[in-house]
Amino acid sequence: MTATRVLVLNSGSSSVKYQLLDMRDSSRLAMGLVERIGEETSRLKHTPLATGGASRERTGPIADHEAALKAVAEELAKDELGLDSPELAAIGHRVVHGGQSFTEPTVVDDTVLAEIERLIPVAPLHNPANLTGIRTAQALRPDLPQVAVFDTAFHTTMPESAARYAIDVKTADEHRIRRYGFHGTSHAYVSRETARLLGRAPEDVNVIVLHLGNGASASAVRGGKCVDTSMGLTPLEGLVMGTRSGDLDPAVIFHLTRVGGMSTDEIDTLLNKKSGLLGLCGDNDMREIRRRIDEGGADAPAARLAFEIYIHRLKKYIGAYYAVLGRVDAIAFTAGVGENAAPVREAAVAGLEGLGMAVDDALNTVRSQEARLISPAGSPVAVAVVPTDEELEIATQTYALVGTARTDN
Numbered sequence: 282m283t284a285t286r287v288l289v290l291n292s293g294s295s296s297v298k299y300q301l302l303d304m305r306d307s308s309r310l311a312m313g314l315v316e317r318i319g320e321e322t323s324r325l326k327h328t329p330l331a332t333g334g335a336s337r338e339r340t341g342p343i344a345d346h347e348a349a350l351k352a353v354a355e356e357l358a359k360d361e362l363g364l365d366s367p368e369l370a371a372i373g374h375r376v377v378h379g380g381q382s383f384t385e386p387t388v389v390d391d392t393v394l395a396e397i398e399r400l401i402p403v404a405p406l407h408n409p410a411n412l413t414g415i416r417t418a419q420a421l422r423p424d425l426p427q428v429a430v431f432d433t434a435f436h437t438t439m440p441e442s443a444a445r446y447a448i449d450v451k452t453a454d455e456h457r458i459r460r461y462g463f464h465g466t467s468h469a470y471v472s473r474e475t476a477r478l479l480g481r482a483p484e485d486v487n488v489i490v491l492h493l494g495n496g497a498s499a500s501a502v503r504g505g506k507c508v509d510t511s512m513g514l515t516p517l518e519g520l521v522m523g524t525r526s527g528d529l530d531p532a533v534i535f536h537l538t539r540v541g542g543m544s545t546d547e548i549d550t551l552l553n554k555k556s557g558l559l560g561l562c563g564d565n566d567m568r569e570i571r572r573r574i575d576e577g578g579a580d581a582p583a584a585r586l587a588f589e590i591y592i593h594r595l596k597k598y599i600g601a602y603y604a605v606l607g608r609v610d611a612i613a614f615t616a617g618v619g620e621n622a623a624p625v626r627e628a629a630v631a632g633l634e635g636l637g638m639a640v641d642d643a644l645n646t647v648r649s650q651e652a653r654l655i656s657p658a659g660s661p662v663a664v665a666v667v668p669t670d671e672e673l674e675i676a677t678q679t680y681a682l683v684g685t686a687r688t689d690n
């Protein structure tokens with residue numbers, strides 16, 4: 282029997298998204314999400330698409346990523362899609378930080394594991410979860426290839442002018458300080474899908490991709506290759522995010538140390554977990570922020586200011602990447618906020634008519650899972666909503682790698 286299935290694990294800091302796909306036609310057999318890992322109120326939602334069965338939910342504490350993955354394995358086994366299946370060809374893992382070592386999807390061995398571990402200080406919210414996912418999957422299926430697909434890989438084409446910080450070169454090189462960029466699997470997939478939506482080859486199209494989820498990043502993609510992106514050494518730089526500050530004057534950190542008396546760890550926590558939309562208004566979910574603004578009560582002003590700061594930063598990056606690319610064919614909004622929040626798209630593009638960018642109100646408010654244009658017909662720059670599918674992209678890359686290595690006998 283030819284093994285044609287790939288299980289994909291996208292382990293976040295407090296969640297695991299997963300999909301089981303049959304790579305003969307890239308169809309999804311099952312998908313799901315474990316969220317609030319480590320809290321009392323963890324929740325697993327599993328949808329067995331192959332059997333057409335209803336989604337199942339489990340709530341109650343799931344202590345860590347190992348327990349989460351075991352719970353996922355149990356759910357899959359109930360649908361006879363278990364990890365013991367001979368049809369499983371590989372398990373593909375999202376790994377957030379691959380440094381400069383990994384530019385391609387990579388079959389995991391001890392050296393690869395050691396490198397992912399070495400990079401924990403520059404991806405403290407993500408790489409530990411990714412490692413636990415890989416190790417747990419290895420324990421469940423030691424015979425299977427585990428493939429790591431790195432968020433940083435797509436950005437390795439950035440020129441030095443975009444990738445280097447203007448700091449002492451020797452210090453930077455000694456500590457491998459440079460801009461790596463993240464969400465690369467999504468930027469790659471979405472830029473390609475945007476070209477497809479325009480009916481053009483990726484090589485002919487320049488796209489600004491705005492990946493707006495909990496973490497958020499922008500990228501400038503020229504002819505299918507990344508030339509700049511907003512995240513840097515770590516996923517903290519760039520846009521305002523759910524709980525991360527994005528860009529700030531680095532002297533804020535010296536000031537908080539010297540004048541504020543805060544430790545490095547306290548500042549790290551402040552900037553990564555207590556800043557962004559959460560720090561500005563107490564909510565990190567864009568739905569909640571829009572609700573507060575729309576209801577207009579005493580809660581509204583702080584939410585409105587947070588929204589305005591978020592949009593201001595986004596608009597600056599659109600302008601910057603317009604300048605970097607010189608010619609822009611499309612802007613693509615993606616991820617939880619980009620795909621669902623029409624007011625964010627409207628506000629981000631408002632006033633950019635001079636750059637050839639506009640949003641049509643009626644098209645912008647259409648709700649759909651499909652990639653679609655939201656700019657008026659004939660706009661010089663196409664504005665699009667393009668749902669991302671990191672799991673499909675990881676599965677495709679994983680299967681391409683193990684497919685070529687596999688001997689079917």
Ligand SMILES: Nc1ncnc2c1ncn2[C@@H]1O[C@H](COP(=O)(O)OP(=O)(O)O)[C@@H](O)[C@H]1O
Pocket residue numbers: 293493494495496523565566567568616617618621622
């Ligand atoms: N209908 C919606 N309107 C506005 N924001 C939304 C909506 N649905 C989801 N979101 C936002 O999307 C975010 C999650 O995006 P997602 O891409 O799943 O993030 P991540 O992969 O980083 O967890 C949520 O925090 C929420 O703010």
Ligand SMILES: CC(=O)OP(=O)(O)O
Pocket residue numbers: 293294377407432463464494495496497516
């Ligand atoms: C790299 C990163 O920020 O990822 P996420 O959006 O999943 O937190």
Ligand SMILES: [Mg+2]
Pocket residue numbers: 494495496616
């Ligand atoms: Mg994400």
